[in-house]
Amino acid sequence: MPERSLPSSPPSIGPHLLSLSGMTKEKITSILDAAETFLDVGHQTVKKVPVLRGKTLVNLFYESSTRTRSSFEIAAKRLSADVINVTPSQSSVTKGESLSDTVRTIEALGADGIVIRHASSGAAAFVAERVNCHVVNGGDGCHEHPTQALLDLFTIRKKKGRIDGLSVAIVGDILHSRVARSNILALSAMGARIRLVAPPTLLPRGIEGWPVTIHHRLDRGIEGCDVVMALRLQLERASGGYIPSLSEYASLYGLSARVLERHAPEAVVLHPGPVNRGVEISGEEGFLNEVAILDQVEFGVSVRMAVLYLLMGGRPEEAALLSMPARGEGS
Amino acid sequence: MSLWESPRLLLDPPRIDRILRRMAHEILEKNQGPSGLYLVGILKGGEPLAEKLAQLIEDFEGTHPPVGALDVTLYRDDLSGREGLPLLRQSHLPLPIDGKKIVLVDDVLFTGRTVRAAMDFLVDFGRPSRIMLAVLVDRGHRELPIRADFVGKNLPTSHEEKVLVDLSEGAENVTVVRPLSGEDHA
Numbered sequence: 014m015p016e017r018s019l020p021s022s023p024p025s026i027g028p029h030l031l032s033l034s035g036m037t038k039e040k041i042t043s044i045l046d047a048a049e050t051f052l053d054v055g056h057q058t059v060k061k062v063p064v065l066r067g068k069t070l071v072n073l074f075y076e077s078s079t080r081t082r083s084s085f086e087i088a089a090k091r092l093s094a095d096v097i098n099v100t101p102s103q104s105s106v107t108k109g110e111s112l113s114d115t116v117r118t119i120e121a122l123g124a125d126g127i128v129i130r131h132a133s134s135g136a137a138a139f140v141a142e143r144v145n146c147h148v149v150n151g152g153d154g155c156h157e158h159p160t161q162a163l164l165d166l167f168t169i170r171k172k173k174g175r176i177d178g179l180s181v182a183i184v185g186d187i188l189h190s191r192v193a194r195s196n197i198l199a200l201s202a203m204g205a206r207i208r209l210v211a212p213p214t215l216l217p218r219g220i221e222g223w224p225v226t227i228h229h230r231l232d233r234g235i236e237g238c239d240v241v242m243a244l245r246l247q248l249e250r251a252s253g254g255y256i257p258s259l260s261e262y263a264s265l266y267g268l269s270a271r272v273l274e275r276h277a278p279e280a281v282v283l284h285p286g287p288v289n290r291g292v293e294i295s296g297e298e299g300f301l302n303e304v305a306i307l308d309q310v311e312f313g314v315s316v317r318m319a320v321l322y323l324l325m326g327g328r329p330e331e332a333a334l335l336s337m338p339a340r341g342e343g344s
Numbered sequence: 345m346s347l348w349e350s351p352r353l354l355l356d357p358p359r360i361d362r363i364l365r366r367m368a369h370e371i372l373e374k375n376q377g378p379s380g381l382y383l384v385g386i387l388k389g390g391e392p393l394a395e396k397l398a399q400l401i402e403d404f405e406g407t408h409p410p411v412g413a414l415d416v417t418l419y420r421d422d423l424s425g426r427e428g429l430p431l432l433r434q435s436h437l438p439l440p441i442d443g444k445k446i447v448l449v450d451d452v453l454f455t456g457r458t459v460r461a462a463m464d465f466l467v468d469f470g471r472p473s474r475i476m477l478a479v480l481v482d483r484g485h486r487e488l489p490i491r492a493d494f495v496g497k498n499l500p501t502s503h504e505e506k507v508l509v510d511l512s513e514g515a516e517n518v519t520v521v522r523p524l525s526g527e528d529h530a
Contacts, residue, residue: 022428022429022430022431023429023431023432025428046432047432049434050415050418050432050433050434050435053434053435054418057468057469058468058469058470059467059468059469061468062418062419062468063418063419063464064418064423322418322429323429326423326429327423327428327429
C-alpha cells in the first residue's frame, strides 16, 4: 500500500536452490525467519495461504523418498500451488527418455518450479541450466540436500534458540552423505563449530581443508556438544567394505541414551530419517522419542514453504533476471 | 519523482487521544459492552492502535479485550506483481476467534485491499460471529466495496498524497505530504 513505507525485502535467495555453497548467514536467516511464519499456517483452521495460487510445482523424484517428496507436496499445497508428482518408474523415462528431455517436457507443460531428486551429483544444476523455471535440489547423489540442512538448522534454532557458537557433531557416513555436506556448509556459514565423527573409511578425501574437526571415537567426538546429528547408514555399506559389519558399526558409532547421558547430556539429537533402528540409533523405544525426528518432519514442511515462497512467490519474470544461482563446486 | 512538500500536520497528540476515546466508546456502544470483543490490528500500523483502543476499553469498562495482530502479506493480491518479496512478520492471535466479535484495526483506510486480505486471513483462522473495521483515518479512493464501522477522521485526499501515521509514545501525529510537482486532484 502506498500508505506505509513498504517493509524492506529479504535478500533474494536466487532463482534456484541447488546448493548451500556460498549461501550467506543473512540469506539462511531470512529463510529460517520466513519458515517461522509458515509454521503458524499449519496451526490455522484452514491450513492454506494463497501465495502460490495458480502456480504449478512438479516433484521429479528419480530416487525413492517418502518424507522429502510428501513434505514438498504438502508445503506447496499449503501455499495453494498445484502439485504434480512425476515418478520415473511410471513415466516415459522407462522408455529411455533423457533427463534433459524429461525436464523440458515438464517445463512445456507449464511448470513454474521443479523439485528434483536424482542419484547423480550435479543433476539439479544440470536441470537448472536447461529450463526457465525454478529448480530446487531435493537431493542429488552424494552432493547436496539443501532443504534437509535448512530444516536441521531450523530445528536447532527452535530447540537451542541460536546456531552461532554451538558445537555440532555429525556422526556416521560422511563420505556418502549429501545431508552432511549441505549441513557443513550451512552450519559453518551460521558460525557453528562442527565435529565429524566417523571411521576413516567413511570420511571423504580432502577433508583436511574443511572447517571441521575430525574424531574417530564417538565418546570423544560428542563430548559436551549441543547437537548430535546422526546420519543414516546405507545398509549396503557393510558389503561394500566400508565397515567390518553392521553390529560392529552399531557398537562403535550407534547413539544410545546411555552414551548421550554420559557425554552430551544437553544435546539435541537429529536424524534425517529413515532410521535404521539398532544401527546408527539404538532401538530403545523411549530413546527414539527423544530424538527430534518428528519435529524435524513438521519443521521440514514450513522450511520448504519458506523456500518455495522465496523462490516462486515474486514476479514470474524475476527468476530470469536474477543473478546467477549459487552453484556447488562440482562433484 | 520522489520530491515531496514538507509534511502538513493533521492530527496532534491531544486530538488523536480524543478521537481514540470516542472510537472506544463507539465500539462499546455498538457491541453493548466489552463482552466477546476481540481487537485485531493489521501489521504494522494497526497493532499499536489496537493496543491503545483495548487499553481505553479497559479504562472505561474494567476488562481488557484480547488483542491480536495480523501480517496480511501472504494474502495480498499484488504479491506476484511487485518487485522483491516483502519481509514476513509474525501474526499472532492469542485466543481462538470462533464466535468472537472481531474489530479489525488499521491506521489508514485507502483502497480497501489490505482489509480484504485481512478478512480472508481471519476466516482461515476460524469463524468469528462478526467482523467490524475501525480506522484512524479514512482517506477515500476505495477500490473494493469496503467501509469502516468506526472512523477516527475522514480525510479527503488526492491519490498522489501520502498520509503518514506515527504512533510512537508521546509523539503521536498524523501528517499529509504531497508530491512537489504533482497535480492536485483533491
